[in-house]
Structures are given as structure tokens and as C-alpha cells.
Amino acid sequence: MFVILVYDINIKRVGKVLKTSRKYLNWVQNSVLEGDITEANFVKLKHELLSKINKEEDSILFYIFRSKTYSKREEYGLKKGGEDIFL
Amino acid sequence: MFVILVYDINIKRVGKVLKTSRKYLNWVQNSVLEGDITEANFVKLKHELLSKINKEEDSILFYIFRSKTYSKREEYGLKKGGEDIFL
Numbered sequence: 250m251f252v253i254l255v256y257d258i259n260i261k262r263v264g265k266v267l268k269t270s271r272k273y274l275n276w277v278q279n280s281v282l283e284g285d286i287t288e289a290n291f292v293k294l295k296h297e298l299l300s301k302i303n304k305e306e307d308s309i310l311f312y313i314f315r316s317k318t319y320s321k322r323e324e325y326g327l328k329k330g331g332e333d334i335f336l
Numbered sequence: 337m338f339v340i341l342v343y344d345i346n347i348k349r350v351g352k353v354l355k356t357s358r359k360y361l362n363w364v365q366n367s368v369l370e371g372d373i374t375e376a377n378f379v380k381l382k383h384e385l386l387s388k389i390n391k392e393e394d395s396i397l398f399y400i401f402r403s404k405t406y407s408k409r410e411e412y413g414l415k416k417g418g419e420d421i422f423l
Contacts, residue, residue: 253340253399255342255365255367255368257365257366257367257414277397278342278344278395278397279344279395280342280344280367281342281397295410295412298412299412302412302413303413304412304413304414305413305414306413306414307413307414308365308366308411308412308413308414308415309411309412309413310364310365310368310409310410310411310412311408311409311410311411312340312399312408312409313408313409313410321398321399321400322397322398322399322400323382323397323398323400324395324396324397324398325382325385325386325389325391325395325396325397326389326390326391326392326393326394326395326396327344327391327392327393327394327395328395
């Protein structure tokens with residue numbers, strides 16, 4: 250499966266969340282990661298993230314695809330993060 | 337076409353960027369919008385956004401799909417924004 254992860258995390262916790270997410274996904278932009286992931290690893294990723302966030306303050310959004318189906322990715326402006334660009 | 341828009345915009349400009357984006361797309365989460373859009377409107381949206389952001393400080397990321405192909409969207413934690421949820 251292919252997932253896009255977008256998070257909005259308090260600065261106190263964002264480093265830990267990014268570090269955890271990068272174990273499984275490629276960093277695309279400041280608060281966006283994406284990548285192919287197995288169902289089992291996706292469960293692990295969610296479990297690890299949910300133990301790190303404060304559900305009253307932080308939010309996490311996953312888009313889940315059967316395969317990498319997007320036609321195109323376009324980026325504008327400042328390039329923050331994302332050493333793993335593979336487009 | 338179907339697009340997902342993720343932005344990371346300085347707080348001074350984020351209100352304008354959200355307002356512009358919501359003319360064309362549905363607000364999903366703090367810095368995420370999505371929706372069906374015509375090619376012509378997508379060009380207009382990009383043009384309007386690029387005139388509003390500071391390319392040294394802000395970033396905008398589009399995922400572009402031929403159709404709404406994602407299998408699932410999962411959200412965790414705080415629900416910020418997104419009155420137009422239609423999942």
C-alpha cells in the first residue's frame with residue numbers, strides 16, 4: 250500500500266513524530282511524508298505515532314492508496330525537509 | 337482531476353491562502369485541502385496562490401490524481417478546520 254501522511258504537531262513533539270515517521274516513510278515536505286509501506290508496518294507506525302502525540306493538540310492525517318497512483322506532485326515555494334525526494 | 341493541497345505558510349499570510357484555496361477545494365485539516373477541480377480552475381488556483389505566498393518562506397505541495405482514487409482517509413488527534421468533510 251502507499252500512504253501520504255500529513256501532520257500538524259506541537260513543536261515540542263514534532264521532532265519525535267518526524268523521526269518515527271521517517272523510519273517508515275520518505276520525507277517530502279515540512280509536515281508531509283509518503284511511501285510504500287506494508288500493512289503490518291502501517292499498523293506499527295500508527296501505534297508508535299499515537300503513543301507520541303497529544304490528541305488534544307496534535308493532528309495526523311493519512312491518505313491510503315492501494316498503490317502509488319498519483320499522476321503528479323507539484324511543489325512551490327520554499328523547500329523544507331524532504332531529502333528523500335524520488336519523484 | 338482530483339487534488340490534495342498541503343501548505344506550510346507563514347501565519348501572516350495563511351488566512352489569505354486558506355480563503356483562496358477554499359474557493360476551489362474542501363478544507364480537510366489545518367493545512368490540507370482536497371477536491372475535484374477542473375484543469376482550468378487548477379491553473380487559476382495555482383496562479384492566485386503563487387501571487388499570495390512568499391516563495392522564500394512558504395511552501396505549497398499538490399498531489400494530482402486523474403480521479404479520486406484514494407481508498408481511505410484516516411485522521412487522529414485534534415480536528416482542526418475542515419467543515420467540508422465528505423468521507
